Amino acid sequence: MINGERTISRPLRWGMVGGGRTGQVGYKHRTGAQRDGTYRLVCGAFDLDAERGRDFGTRLGVAADRCYATYQDLIVGETAREDGVEVVSIATPNFTHYEITKACLQAGLHVICEKPLFFTVAECVEIEKLAAQKGLIVGVTYGFTGHPLVHQMAAMVKKGMLGDIRIVDMQYTHGFNSGDDVGAGEAVKWRTNPKTAGSTFVLGDIGTHLYYLSEIVLPHLRIEKLLCDRKAFIPTRAPLEDHATVLMHYGNGARGRLWVSSVDAGNMGSQRYRFVGSKASVEWSDSRPDQLIYEVQGEPNRTLHHGMPYLEEESLAVDRMGALHTEGLGDSWSNIYLWIAQAIDAKNRGDEAFLKTHHYPGIKAGTEGVRWLENCVRSADMGAVWVDFK
Ligand code: NAD
Structure with missing residues (x-):
């Protein structure tokens, strides 16, 4: 259980680029970073x-x-300061991530960057090399992937409790862009313009969360082929999509189905995951994050609750609130920030052995999200055809 005890020797001097007063995601960073005394906010370029x-x-x-x-x-x-910032979080529109990350790394600063990390895999590879050369960490913030029940699902899959994985079913949909964009705010404007959002809207904006979470729960599964069908129901958003479905074939024969949409009018369900194995299934949604549905074929269905002693050690180790008390998005962000702080601390100490086994969302997590997007766009733009995953 995490209880706020300091796990690194001193707080990291931390700054933010973006995440200003009107920014949507800035407070999530601050609430995540400042929870356990591992970061101290010392500076920022918070706003345009x-x-x-x-x-x-x-x-x-x-x-x-x-x-x-x-x-x-x-x-x-x-x-120029002796007590200058050591790590910078980037919570700005997508098109700025690459240049700000590169500039920070070149100046010797660790980086925590928003998703989708960059526009291309080539940029990710270049930045990975730069970070390695400089001995710096790049962390990526996939909001809900620090939740204890996500790690419960991963532990159950690892233990074989579901059997062989056969079906991966994921959905992240909402209806906040069901109407047109006339009079839309900045956050919608940059998300619907390829120059500022990149080659996708909802696939990058919300689909990358689904994809990374599935990588945590099913690290042994590799996509072999995928088919992506995308559409802009509001035509001014084209060529970017406000709705997409992706079918995936995995190396072990499993089949995946993923739906992302911001025109799912009225839906407040947000994210939903169902992982089906040959013996049992698990289902989790961030609209009821405290509960994990565990269904064993032929047995009564079970609802597992976070923080309960019957959960796996991997889940209990990252629980904060304890059973009976709601554990949610803010707690998950705190875990993500804590894991990245531990990685930065280890890097600063030259402790590569720790880094080898330490779980945190790093540059590879960001790169794989961008790779998945590139494959989705390639498939969709050829007319929703099956493509080999590259
Ligand atoms: P936003 O438009 O609401 O806010 C952007 C903020 O960055 C604003 O404060 C703006 O003034 C500032 N800004 C823009 N360019 C800047 C620059 N060059 N220098 C300094 N400040 C600058 O956007 P948002 O919704 O907060 O999204 C920001 C990023 O976070 C995007 O990449 C988005 O995909 C990501 N995001 C992630 C999550 C998550 O759960 N991880 C949630 C929402 C958004």
Whole structure:
């Protein structure tokens, strides 16, 4: 169980690029990072609007002279200080991730970056090399993948409790973009423009969460082929999609089905996962994150609750609230930030042995998400045909 005891020797000096007052995801980063005393927010270039960013930063408790107008100013200002920032989180629109990550790494700073990590696998490979050369960590924030019941599912699969995996069924849908984009805010504008979002809208925005979670639960499964059908129900969003279905064939013969949509009008269910094996199935949704449905063929169905002693050690080890008390998205983010802090601490100490076995969402997690997107787009743009996964 995680109880806030410090697991690294001192808090990391932490800064943010983006995630300002109007940003959607910034608070999730701050609530995740500042939970266990592993990070201390010392600076930021929080906003495209420099004045608003400074005002916001100072209200977060950051010194005014360390609230910068741009990420370039932040790098110059902080690297000139003895007590300068060590790790920077990037919570800006997709098209800026690559250039900000690269600039931070070149300046000797660890990076925690939003998904989808970059636009292309080639960029990911280049950044992986740069990070390795500089001895720095790149972490990626897939929000719900720190939840104890996600790790319960992974442990059950590993133990063989489901048998051989046959069916992977995942859905992340909502209806917030069911209408047109006339008068839409910034977050919708950049998400629906290929120059700022990349080659996808919902596949990258929400599909990459599904894909990474399935990689955690089913690390032994590899996609061999996939077929992606995507559509913009609101035509101004084309060539980007507001709806997509992806069929996947895995190396072990398993079959996968994934649905992402932001035009699923009225749906507040968010994410849902069902992993079916030859003996049993598990089903989990972030709309009821405390509960895991475990169904063994021929037996009464069971609902497993987070924090209960009958769960696997891997799940209990990352639980925070304990049974009976809701454990949710904020707790999951805290775990992700904690694991990345432990990775940065180990890297700083040169402890490669620790890093070999330590689980955290790193550059590979980001790269695989981008690889999956490239394959989806290739299939969809050829007319929704089966393609070999490359
Ligand atoms: P947003 O448009 O709501 O907010 C972006 C923020 O970044 C704003 O504060 C803006 O002023 C600031 N900004 C933009 N460019 C900047 C720059 N060059 N320098 C400094 N600040 C800059 O976007 P959002 O919804 O918060 O998404 C941001 C990123 O987070 C995207 O990559 C998105 O995919 C990702 N995201 C991830 C999750 C998750 O669960 N992990 C959830 C939502 C968004």
